[in-house]
Amino acid sequence: MPPLGDVDAVDVIEVLVKPGDRIEQESPLITLESDKASMDVPASEAGQIKEVLVKVGDQVKEGDPIVRVEAVEAEAETEPEAAPSEPPAETTAPEQAEAPPQPESQVSEAPQPKAEKGEIQEIRVPPLGDVDVVDVIEVLVKPGDRVEQESPLITLESDKASMDVPSPEAGQVEEVMVKVGDQVKEGDLIVRLAAAGAAVEPEAAAEEAPPAQPEPAVPAQAEAAPEAAAPAPAPTPQAPAAKKAPEGVPPYASPSVRKFARKLGVDLQQVEGSGPKGRILKEDVEEFVKSRLQKAPAEEGIAGIPAVPEIDFSKFGPVESMPLSRLKRLTGPHLQRAWLNAPQVTQHHEVDITELEEFRQSLKGEAERRKVKLTPLAFMLKALPKVLKEFPNFNASLAPDGQSLLLKQYCHIGVAVATPDGLVVPVVRDVDRKGVWALAEELAEVSARARAGKLKPDDLQGGCFSVSSLGGIGGSFFTPIVNVPEVAILGLSRARMQPVWDGSQFAPRLMLPISLSYDHRVIDGAEGAQFVVRYGELLGDLRQLVL
Structure with a gap:
């Protein structure tokens, strides 16, 4: 060091x-x-x-x-x-003592006092050790950009290392004094910044481009559909309509990744980061290039799917452009791949959960004592491992050569959770080893972290079967998209009381609509019907789970 x-x-x-x-x-x-x-x-x-x-x-x-x-x-x-x-x-x-610029080098050696709102701050080149001048290799902001504290402003490079110069305050860039190719030395003025201070008005903040929010990195999983989120296997480029990141939010990447991207001619504004806090990794740049190369033939119609023609809708009336959320930009390409690569069939069924709901209601006092919200979903997860064990083809993935099945000996279930930016699918691990109370606690905890944007990459990996529940919203049946490389996904809708013929009369029963989508290369219609019928039997009589 x-x-x-x-x-x-x-x-x-x-x-x-x-x-x-x-x-x-x-x-x-x-x-x-x-x-x-x-x-x-x-x-x-x-x-x-x-x-x-x-x-x-x-x-x-x-x-x-x-x-x-x-x-x-x-x-x-x-x-x-x-x-x-x-x-x-x-x-x-390295053992040499010269590796400037130093990582601790800052805007100034002394701590900077908090600037008042609107105060113009002059950002200067920090101490460079024994290096006289360094090259400006990237300018990451322009006049008018909003920056957060610690947002990188420019990137400097000597013959030994490169570093970003961060902003000491949140605020608005008034003037940029350098350009790419300039040589600068310690103390040179690089940016003038109007500090935001501590009194930013809510109305003004709402009009500004939002800073990059920490999002769960999605290296392995993302949503499968608005109805059934499916995890993306790797970071993917933004949709063509989303050309770059929001204004005022420079890409978050290390100097080596920036250099690698420049070498390949990649605009980091268009690359989604899968590292901590959305950091762009070298693998993200490689995946971006690969995806663009693979996407080009399809856009030209070479893959047999003609591109959708571009239409100027403003000819017909007023329009407004609203960028997709980061989550939807990530999952869109994955959804398309899943839909095109797996022939999917959806099996619908209605399950009588009258006794299950009566049993759940009887546990309200115990749930209050435990301070646990005992939802129907906890019972529905509890029944899945048994039916997956009886039908192992549903707990599997098709081998890349398409000639064999990889049967999984574990039971990790992905559960779709709605967030302000879209659906994510955190994975509940070892469902077969947990009771209803433990599942209820974990569902509440992981749902809260998902909505707060605090999921970790491991939370989104390793699922072998997915569940998407719309019971809290409504509707009868839907067609969830299989989260490839999984081979099946279960959709749950809202249960409702219906008159059901019991052989002698109609009786009110609470019926739950379920929708099972599956990859028809692995599962045929008979297996799909047997799966939903057996699952219905387990939910209808929970005593079978102890046998």
Whole structure:
């Protein structure tokens, strides 16, 4: 680790190499982040990575070893007899004391007082150590942009590292004093900022472009439909209509990722981040490029699906453009892939849950004592593992070659939750090992975190079967979209009292409409009918769950 100035320790937010990798001198090894800036630590030698000594989430301080590199000069590059007699020297990279700019370098060395609303602040280049000048490689804001405290303003790069210069205050950019390609030195003026202060009026805040909100990263799962959310397997580009991120919200990415994106010609404004707090990772940039390359033939009609013609609707009357939420932009491409790749059938059925509801109502006192909201969904989840065990093809995924089934020996159920930005599908794990009370508690807890935008990536991964419940909204039946690579999804609608013939007379019964969608390549109609009938039997007589 190079010197860190007056910072004791910094966080490792990305590890960019692994054992066996070949690297060049100055190749970035890890990315560090303090509370004010991020930087890459470059390799002091070309060679091969022998050991990585840190991981994401570690805290490191000056002098800590981070990797061991087998220097290329120590390798035999001609005939065997020319190889050195001593083993290759290992070096800890980087050991040089110059890795400017330092991560702790800020707008000024002394703490900045809180600016009053409207006060113009001059943002200057922070201390650069023993480097005289650095290059401006990115300007991330323009006049009129709204920025939050710690939002990056520009990116600087020396011959050893790159760093973002953050804003010390929230406010509005009045003037940008530098451009890409400029060389700047410590103390140079880069941005003039009108501070927002502590007294921002609610009306004014409502008119501003909203800052990027922490969203659950969705590397593996997203919604399957407005009726049945399905998790996306990886970050995907925005829909064509959404060209870039909201105004005033610079992309959140480390210097190495920015450099990688520039090399590929990728506009980071169009890339969705799957890292913590929406950080754009190198994998997100790669997935963006891959998706764009795969999407181009389909748009041209090569895949057999002609593109939808573009129409100027303003010819017919007034229109207003409203961007889709981030969540819907993420899940749209996944929904389309799921619908096009899996031939889907939906089986409808009505289930008598009269006794189940009477039993649930009898537990109201116990639920109040436990301070648990005991919803019908907890019972419906409890019945699923038994029926999935009896019909294992529903708890499976089709192998990539389409020639075999991967039967899962676990029972993790994804449950669609409505949020202000759309539906997400957090996963309730090991449903087969939990009782109704535990399931009710977990459903309430995960739903609250989903609506607050506090789901973690692990919360959205590993599901083997999904449930989408519209019982609290209404409706009879619907057609949920299978969350591929799962092979089935269960839709639950609102139960209602109906007259049902019992053989001698009509009796009022509480009937629950259910809709089971499944991949017809894996499940045929007979299996689908058997599944919903058996599921109805279990909900109709919960005593069978103890057998």
